[in-house]
Amino acid sequence: xxxxxxxxxxxxxxxxxxxxxxxxxxxxLSVPKGKSLVVIxxxxxxxxxxxxxxxxxxxxxxxxxxxxxxxxxxxxxxxRIEFMKKFGMLFQGAxxxxxxxxxxxxxxxxxxxxxxxxxxxREIAIQKIMAVGLKVDVANLYPAELSGGMQKRVGLARAxxxxxxxxxxxxxTTGLDxxxxxxxxxxxxxxVQGLGATALSITHDMGSVRKIADYVAMIYNGRIIWKxxxxxxxxxxxxxxxQFIHGRADGPITRRLV
Amino acid sequence: xxxxxxxxxxxxxxxxxxxxxxxxxxSIGGGILGFLAATGRLADFTGRSVKHCFTPPFFPSQLxxxxxxxxxxxxxxxxxxxxxxxxxxxxxxxxxFARFNAEGAIAGxxxxxxxxELAPVLAGLMVAGRVGxxxxxxxxxxxxxxxxxxxxxxxVNPFKYLIAPRLIxxxxxLPLLVFVGDIIGIFGGYIVSVYSLGFSPEGFLTQAWDVMExxxxxxxxxKAAAFGxxxxxxxxxxxFNSARGAQGVGAATTNAVVSSSILILIFNYLLTQIFFS
Numbered sequence: 001x002x003x004x005x006x007x008x009x010x011x012x013x014x015x016x017x018x019x020x021x022x023x024x025x026x027x028x029l030s031v032p033k034g035k036s037l038v039v040i041x042x043x044x045x046x047x048x049x050x051x052x053x054x055x056x057x058x059x060x061x062x063x064x065x066x067x068x069x070x071x072x073x074x075x076x077x078x079x080r081i082e083f084m085k086k087f088g089m090l091f092q093g094a095x096x097x098x099x100x101x102x103x104x105x106x107x108x109x110x111x112x113x114x115x116x117x118x119x120x121x122r123e124i125a126i127q128k129i130m131a132v133g134l135k136v137d138v139a140n141l142y143p144a145e146l147s148g149g150m151q152k153r154v155g156l157a158r159a160x161x162x163x164x165x166x167x168x169x170x171x172x173t174t175g176l177d178x179x180x181x182x183x184x185x186x187x188x189x190x191x192v193q194g195l196g197a198t199a200l201s202i203t204h205d206m207g208s209v210r211k212i213a214d215y216v217a218m219i220y221n222g223r224i225i226w227k228x229x230x231x232x233x234x235x236x237x238x239x240x241x242x243q244f245i246h247g248r249a250d251g252p253i254t255r256r257l258v
Numbered sequence: 259x260x261x262x263x264x265x266x267x268x269x270x271x272x273x274x275x276x277x278x279x280x281x282x283x284x285s286i287g288g289g290i291l292g293f294l295a296a297t298g299r300l301a302d303f304t305g306r307s308v309k310h311c312f313t314p315p316f317f318p319s320q321l322x323x324x325x326x327x328x329x330x331x332x333x334x335x336x337x338x339x340x341x342x343x344x345x346x347x348x349x350x351x352x353x354x355f356a357r358f359n360a361e362g363a364i365a366g367x368x369x370x371x372x373x374x375e376l377a378p379v380l381a382g383l384m385v386a387g388r389v390g391x392x393x394x395x396x397x398x399x400x401x402x403x404x405x406x407x408x409x410x411x412x413x414v415n416p417f418k419y420l421i422a423p424r425l426i427x428x429x430x431x432l433p434l435l436v437f438v439g440d441i442i443g444i445f446g447g448y449i450v451s452v453y454s455l456g457f458s459p460e461g462f463l464t465q466a467w468d469v470m471e472x473x474x475x476x477x478x479x480x481k482a483a484a485f486g487x488x489x490x491x492x493x494x495x496x497x498f499n500s501a502r503g504a505q506g507v508g509a510a511t512t513n514a515v516v517s518s519s520i521l522i523l524i525f526n527y528l529l530t531q532i533f534f535s
Contacts, residue, residue, distance in 0.1 A: 055410070081413050081415060082413070089408070095404040109412035112419070
């Protein structure tokens, strides 16, 4: 990351434990404005906890999380709600609201979070639904009537509906076939670049990493052990990264687990 | 394995009897501390929930949906429960009171029993089974599938969107259900008394009206409001704090129904003590 780049998200010494289990251990990470950073790492290494700490869904035990240079840890809940308007999030399972129609899901943040008129929000929702490659007819269906890939697209449409400054992607391609995964990756790139947003993703899918990342960081044992550009990933010189990206059973990560 | 078992047996045998006593008291103390911690968490959750019932933004469409779900759709189950309760009460009272030549008091017994006790308590328990379980299961599923986290990321406070409407709706609708249940329960007693036991319609209704006082009905209505609040808060609390997975959702549902049923019975005694002592 060059010195001139403005930092949008800055984590400094963030720690989080659940009981005696330390999930994040003095973690430092920064994401430049307008760039896409992907965090890779094995299951249970603290990727989701890190994102939830940034979003304020979990409170870190120690450390500082700066968004646009402003401290987000320990904010008053009412201020936090306002703060959240900067964020969009695509959840691993899409997390669509079962009881609402698709267009209502997409328009939800616009209507209830931003106070937009329902009719206007519906128009924007339908535009976003079409932008992620779904037909207009889908707007009046319920989430249970859609396939997993279609739900992910709706989740993406909801995440970008309010044109957020920062978008989080939690395992965006998990559970999808390779073609649908690539479609979702293309949509992510298209939407993030279209909005000029800053993106922070977590994934195991190396295809996804290569497609959507400007920068890559690897988390292991609650710490960032390597970071660099996506071009540097294949010659990182880090044995943990090498093992992870090639999906080898043998290596330092396996030895640690055994 | 055998060596370890032998070690444990030797360790147990070598322990001072005082250690067993300390372990015993420690387990009791641990249980009490756990209970107090759970009570504290519930009190905190209740306080936050009530606060959000009175502070904007409000979600009228959610409230309307809950009013219909909790009130209108519970009417058949509450109606059937109170109807047959009133009928059985008339029948049982007749056979029991006949021993003391007091059959004439049936209308009074039906009215007082239904309005003061049976309608609010049975309606509360039935709604706990129907609505409390549904609230817990729905919110727990939303927790497990990250829908509650999604609400927060969309700048919506889940206490305002999910909990406050359910709390308000249950507290308002259970009194209405009980009022209707009072009428249906007394009607059940009337049917049995008039068509099965040979009472005159005028005699039953006159006695029922003469016996009934404002406080009989009002105490039942106020109890119902308290029971509605209990059902909703326990459903929301257990759903909101559900553990992960299908087992977590199942446990949340069971805990919501069991805890609200027990609390209804406890609060029924306390409120009766307050109203009629």
